[in-house]
Amino acid sequence: MGRYVLRRLVLALPVLLGVSVAVFLMIELVPGDPATVLAGDTASADQVERIRHELGLDQPLPVQYLRFVERLAHGSLGESTRTHREVLLEIAERFPYTLALALGAVTLSTVVGVGLGILAAINRGRAGDHVTMGIAIVGLSVPTFLLAIVGIIVFSLALHWLPVTGARTWQSYILPIVALSLHSAAVKARITRSSMLEVLGQEYLRTARAKGLRERLVILRHALKNALIPVTTIVGLQFGALLGGAFIIENIFGWPGVGRLAVQAIFNRDFPLVQGTVLLVAVAYLLSNLVVDVLYAWLDPRIRYG
Amino acid sequence: MNRIVRLAPALLLAAAACAAPAPTGQGGTPASKVGGSVTFVATTDPDTLDLHQTSNPVSSTIFGWIYEPLIYQDLDNTYKGLLAESWAVSSDNRAITFKLRKGVTFTDGSPFNAEAVKFTFERLVRVGAKSPIFETFKNIASAEAKDETTFVLNMKEPSAPIFHDLQTAYAGILSPSAVKAANDNIGRAAVGTGPYKLKEFQTGQQITLERNADYKWPPALFANRGAPYIQELRYRVIPEPATQLAALDAGEVDVLGLAAKDLARYSADGRFKIYDSFTYGLTYLGFDAKRPPFDNAKLRQALSRAVNKSEIVQVVFENKLAKVSCCPIAESIQGYDPKLKDFELGYDVAKAKAGLDELGYKAGADGLRATPDGKPFKPVLYTSTSDTHGKISTLLQAQFKAVGVDLQIKQLEAGALLAATPKAEHDLYLNGYSWNEPDMFSLFLSCDRIASSNRVLYCNPELEALIRAGRTELDQGKRMKIYFDAQKLTMQEAPWQPLYMPVSKTAINVKIQDLKQGQAGGLYWHDAWVKQ
Numbered sequence: 001m002g003r004y005v006l007r008r009l010v011l012a013l014p015v016l017l018g019v020s021v022a023v024f025l026m027i028e029l030v031p032g033d034p035a036t037v038l039a040g041d042t043a044s045a046d047q048v049e050r051i052r053h054e055l056g057l058d059q060p061l062p063v064q065y066l067r068f069v070e071r072l073a074h075g076s077l078g079e080s081t082r083t084h085r086e087v088l089l090e091i092a093e094r095f096p097y098t099l100a101l102a103l104g105a106v107t108l109s110t111v112v113g114v115g116l117g118i119l120a121a122i123n124r125g126r127a128g129d130h131v132t133m134g135i136a137i138v139g140l141s142v143p144t145f146l147l148a149i150v151g152i153i154v155f156s157l158a159l160h161w162l163p164v165t166g167a168r169t170w171q172s173y174i175l176p177i178v179a180l181s182l183h184s185a186a187v188k189a190r191i192t193r194s195s196m197l198e199v200l201g202q203e204y205l206r207t208a209r210a211k212g213l214r215e216r217l218v219i220l221r222h223a224l225k226n227a228l229i230p231v232t233t234i235v236g237l238q239f240g241a242l243l244g245g246a247f248i249i250e251n252i253f254g255w256p257g258v259g260r261l262a263v264q265a266i267f268n269r270d271f272p273l274v275q276g277t278v279l280l281v282a283v284a285y286l287l288s289n290l291v292v293d294v295l296y297a298w299l300d301p302r303i304r305y306g
Numbered sequence: 307m308n309r310i311v312r313l314a315p316a317l318l319l320a321a322a323a324c325a326a327p328a329p330t331g332q333g334g335t336p337a338s339k340v341g342g343s344v345t346f347v348a349t350t351d352p353d354t355l356d357l358h359q360t361s362n363p364v365s366s367t368i369f370g371w372i373y374e375p376l377i378y379q380d381l382d383n384t385y386k387g388l389l390a391e392s393w394a395v396s397s398d399n400r401a402i403t404f405k406l407r408k409g410v411t412f413t414d415g416s417p418f419n420a421e422a423v424k425f426t427f428e429r430l431v432r433v434g435a436k437s438p439i440f441e442t443f444k445n446i447a448s449a450e451a452k453d454e455t456t457f458v459l460n461m462k463e464p465s466a467p468i469f470h471d472l473q474t475a476y477a478g479i480l481s482p483s484a485v486k487a488a489n490d491n492i493g494r495a496a497v498g499t500g501p502y503k504l505k506e507f508q509t510g511q512q513i514t515l516e517r518n519a520d521y522k523w524p525p526a527l528f529a530n531r532g533a534p535y536i537q538e539l540r541y542r543v544i545p546e547p548a549t550q551l552a553a554l555d556a557g558e559v560d561v562l563g564l565a566a567k568d569l570a571r572y573s574a575d576g577r578f579k580i581y582d583s584f585t586y587g588l589t590y591l592g593f594d595a596k597r598p599p600f601d602n603a604k605l606r607q608a609l610s611r612a613v614n615k616s617e618i619v620q621v622v623f624e625n626k627l628a629k630v631s632c633c634p635i636a637e638s639i640q641g642y643d644p645k646l647k648d649f650e651l652g653y654d655v656a657k658a659k660a661g662l663d664e665l666g667y668k669a670g671a672d673g674l675r676a677t678p679d680g681k682p683f684k685p686v687l688y689t690s691t692s693d694t695h696g697k698i699s700t701l702l703q704a705q706f707k708a709v710g711v712d713l714q715i716k717q718l719e720a721g722a723l724l725a726a727t728p729k730a731e732h733d734l735y736l737n738g739y740s741w742n743e744p745d746m747f748s749l750f751l752s753c754d755r756i757a758s759s760n761r762v763l764y765c766n767p768e769l770e771a772l773i774r775a776g777r778t779e780l781d782q783g784k785r786m787k788i789y790f791d792a793q794k795l796t797m798q799e800a801p802w803q804p805l806y807m808p809v810s811k812t813a814i815n816v817k818i819q820d821l822k823q824g825q826a827g828g829l830y831w832h833d834a835w836v837k838q
Contacts, residue, residue, distance in 0.1 A: 256510025
């Protein structure tokens with residue numbers, strides 16, 4: 001297993017390199033250059049040229065890329081063209097907030113989603129199934145931004161229980177996490193249900209019951225473990241995506257996360273920052289996929305990695 | 307369009323003083339009023355607090371509290387001393403000698419003196435390419451610190467707009483010792499002489515400023531002769547307009563600019579008072595005057611007559627958040643003259659149609675016109691992705707259709723729009739300017755700026771001569787006459803059709819007392835205090 005993880009990590013390097021080249025080329029296609037945007041609407045052509053020179057944008061593209069790679073080799077993602085601070089520092093300031101949001105949302109949505117999925121599966125065709133799947137359909141249908149706004153109206157404006165914006169207190173985390181969780185909880189509920197139903201029909205569960213195991217143990221220890229494999233994939237992908245930032249939720253709640261940073265960097269043509277955040281997303285996906293693959297082996301001992 | 311925010315700091319200092327007298331404590335500040343906090347909204351983080359490295363409007367708003375320039379613009383638009391007590395201009399108009407205020411200290415404890423001013427302006431020329439006042443300072447031949455309180459600015463040629471640029475937040479004076487201590491990296495280490503100092507910069511969340519208790523040199527027109535009353539000012543970063551409103555309702559912010567749709571609701575809400583103010587600028591419809599067919603003034607004039615400005619102000623702004631503009635210099639800016647209304651082309655559908663007919667743009671069976679060589683006439687209007695510009699563009703499309711012109715709309719994100727216009731990809735251009743100086747002509751209509759900020763690519767030697775004369779004429783009477791002529795010429799040639807001057811409506815929590823407004827509606831905070 002250790003060798004497998006190491007091999008995956010080594011293989012991640014060319015992937016990240018490929019991502020960086022792709023982003024670098026994509027950035028070239030975006031209309032509007034950083035110097036013009038930085039200089040503003042009253043700047044002269046000389047001013048724009050001077051800024052372009054200061055940023056090294058007057059160099060050929062391959063030279064600019066090699067400089068980027070050279071900096072990367074020295075552990076630097078460069079300097080933000082707007083704030084003049086290290087890109088790593090900019091991301092490091094925001095990342096804990098994004099991580100907290102991602103962890104909270106993934107945990108809440110998994111607990112709720114898997115719980116509802118089990119409930120629906122063991123009550124198949126009965127009221128419990130219909131009610132939980134009804135809730136899941138609502139969760140899938142309601143847009144996240146709408147849920148966020150309704151949450152603000154009810155819990156911040158009407159009840160005065162929670163703050164509207166920011167991440168200053170623990171109460172600030174509740175609305176963004178709940179808003180982010182609903183949709184993914186619904187997805188997980190549906191997947192857990194169908195996966196559980198598939199597992200519940202298997203022979204080994206009949207054997208377990210025949211041995212006199214209590215139903216609770218049959219469901220939680222034997223059925224759930226196997227039913228969780230597809231759910232694990234979803235959790236991994238969602239976690240990776242959330243680590244790249246949840247722009248809409250961050251924007252609505254004024255959350256100081258990576259998503260807002262990345263989108264603002266695109267509008268500002270702050271390309272070093274765009275590169276940095278895209279690489280972060282790539283790393284997040286690679287690592288979360290790796291964790292998912294390792295979890296597979298734990299969940300299903302038949303899966304082995306060499 | 308955001309330049310008003312950049313100019314606001316000088317206004318913040320220029321308060322009309324009529325606060326009720328109160329027992330004074332240390333430095334002339336009545337102890338009973340000291341305390342409390344006021345929370346503003348910032349749509350984005352200030353990118354940096356290095357005032358030489360940005361043109362960001364949020365940054366400049368914060369500069370106004372922390373840094374102070376040598377001069378400020380008073381309520382009557384005249385320039386008065388702030389960190390300078392007085393100044394004299396040499397007979398050849400090329401040198402300005404400032405006598406500096408004594409007893410001023412930076413918030414790091416170091417003294418303010420001529421060396422600090424020299425250090426600041428030399429740094430601006432060295433690193434300030436991103437500053438909106440950089441071009442003006444390129445005209446500086448040398449800066450001299452004659453003695454502790456005498457500073458001389460030598461210019462390569464006379465410059466009338468320099469006083470405007472010297473009073474902006476971008477011309478605030480830096481503490482040399484603080485800059486050196488920060489290794490020239492002052493983006494998060496702002497130190498000035500202003501009434502507030504930086505307390506905390508929470509990235510993506512909030513910037514907190516703390517009252518400078520040692521401040522005792524406000525402009526003479528303030529009633530409060532000491533430090534500001536309000537203990538803390540906070541700028542909370544909230545990008546989403548709906549959340550900004552929710553934060554105002556929840557009491558998380560105290561000051562918020564309103565959209566027309568929200569005005570009625572907040573006007574009726576006893577928790578807030580609504581303050582009106584004009585923007586130093588306007589929104590205009592421009593034509594790409596460099597290439598056919600809009601290099602023809604007659605075509606520009608004909609289409610200008612198709613524009614119904616009143617309808618725009620009524621439909622888009624409900625007659626509340628904008629005022630029709632007749633002339634290139636907005637009503638709020640020095641140089642505006644109501645007599646110029648006589649030269650306005652005016653809304654006249656019949657004349658617009660006749661003008662187009664005369665030029666050979668004949669209408670087909672569908673009522674839409676073709677170019678004189680028989681091709682469909684479909685000029686393309688470029689504008690930003692802002693909701694307001696989208697609505698105005700749609701109205702203009704309908705107004706042009708009424709004279710048989712099939713206007714196409716292309717909305718571009720701000721960065722892409724800035725890149726597209728110098729390349730002359732557009733036929734028409736809808737945007738605005740905000741610049742509190744009649745010299746806005748040199749930025750937006752000068753031949754020198756064809757490849758950059760002159761986004762209508764208009765170059766007229768006659769106007770160019772007037773622009774140059776306006777920049778170098780220091781006699782105010784003569785200068786205003788020059789700008790009268792420049793405006794008249796522009797209105798006749800019609801590279802621009804001025805549409806409206808934005809009006810800001812700001813809801814402010816009534817707990818904030820003695821907040822004053824100037825003639826243009828700018829808010830003045832130095833006498834304001836928070837009712838606990």
